[in-house]
Amino acid sequence: MPSVESTSAAEHRPSGRSRRVWSLAIRLFHWGLVACVVLSFLTMKVETDLFDFPQNVHARAGLIALGLLLFRWGWALVGDHHARIGSWLRSPSVTLSYARDLMKRRADIFAGHNPLGGWAVLAMLTSLTIQALTGLFVTDDIFFEAPLHTLVPAAVSDTALWIHHLNANVLLALIVLHLGALLAHRCLGERLVGAMFSGRKTLPRGAHWAETDTETHQQPEQQSDQELDRTSDQQQGQRGSSGKGVEPGRSALMVRAALLALFSTGCVMWLWGRL
Ligand code: HEM
Numbered sequence: 001m002p003s004v005e006s007t008s009a010a011e012h013r014p015s016g017r018s019r020r021v022w023s024l025a026i027r028l029f030h031w032g033l034v035a036c037v038v039l040s041f042l043t044m045k046v047e048t049d050l051f052d053f054p055q056n057v058h059a060r061a062g063l064i065a066l067g068l069l070l071f072r073w074g075w076a077l078v079g080d081h082h083a084r085i086g087s088w089l090r091s092p093s094v095t096l097s098y099a100r101d102l103m104k105r106r107a108d109i110f111a112g113h114n115p116l117g118g119w120a121v122l123a124m125l126t127s128l129t130i131q132a133l134t135g136l137f138v139t140d141d142i143f144f145e146a147p148l149h150t151l152v153p154a155a156v157s158d159t160a161l162w163i164h165h166l167n168a169n170v171l172l173a174l175i176v177l178h179l180g181a182l183l184a185h186r187c188l189g190e191r192l193v194g195a196m197f198s199g200r201k202t203l204p205r206g207a208h209w210a211e212t213d214t215e216t217h218q219q220p221e222q223q224s225d226q227e228l229d230r231t232s233d234q235q236q237g238q239r240g241s242s243g244k245g246v247e248p249g250r251s252a253l254m255v256r257a258a259l260l261a262l263f264s265t266g267c268v269m270w271l272w273g274r275l
């Protein structure tokens, strides 16, 4: 697990007060996931006449969520710099020191997820994956059987259902925490939500990017968005042969994204066909 000091060279790329952090893949993943999860809770936890057969809608939303999660886990290994788990999962000591700085309102701004956020993201992705996977084996004992229900003994299906119910509450708590953290950062002047739409994060007045390199602060602050994008794309493509700083170019990333998307869609379609 890299510490803040040892984050890859890609994070040290020069840029001004605005940085491109969330790729289109991450943004599509995030908002698609939000839609599926909201629909999953709506169909199971809210009495509504909107759906004739809520379990069916629920299962389909859950399967799409599973596909998105499969993509995200793959992207956490082979995706762009800010998407990769190695860039946002920091050691407990770095996380603790960040939490202390945050309490004193003097924490630096991280281009990707901050150290506390990184652990929260890991918890959310894990809980969501458990939820989607256990859903595959359950039945409501009335109308609905999940795609893999008949492949496992009743004891396994019962355990999956028990976990599905229990983890639903854990997930809800994590989502509330997630939204609370976003609000807290907004109160501290950090606009994270806008970045999840536009892909770009902007440094609040008087704050610093949490990197060790001084180049960051020497860049002209008025550099245009296009120039910044060009710089980081060129650097992504150029970096390649030197160990820590290995960063795939744009076309390599597109091929990886396409392969992952193909794999995830294939899995979802197979499960969908068994509903
Ligand atoms: C069902 C509810 C939600 C779930 C399950 C959820 C889940 C997630 C996950 C898994 C990530 C990590 C993204 C990644 O690296 O792949 C994330 C990040 C993020 N989410 Fe959500 N999210 C939810 C609702 C929202 C809402 C309603 C907003 C906006 C109001 C939001 C704004 C953000 C932002 C800004 C980040 C990036 C945080 C950062 O800069 O570190 N999320 N969310």
Ligand code: HEM
Residues within 6 Å of the ligand: 037, 040, 041, 044, 045, 055, 058, 059, 060, 061, 062, 063, 065, 066, 128, 131, 132, 133, 135, 136, 137, 138, 139, 140, 141, 144, 146, 147, 164, 165, 166, 168, 171
């Ligand atoms: C991330 C995806 C998912 C989320 C967030 C989710 C969430 C939930 C929630 C909140 C409940 C109600 C639990 C309770 O009342 O305590 C539930 C129940 C249920 N879920 Fe999911 N679920 C997901 C995926 C799936 C999948 C993929 C399937 C099947 C293909 C599925 C099938 C079911 C069924 C059948 C129930 C009703 C169980 C019963 O009658 O007790 N879920 N789910």
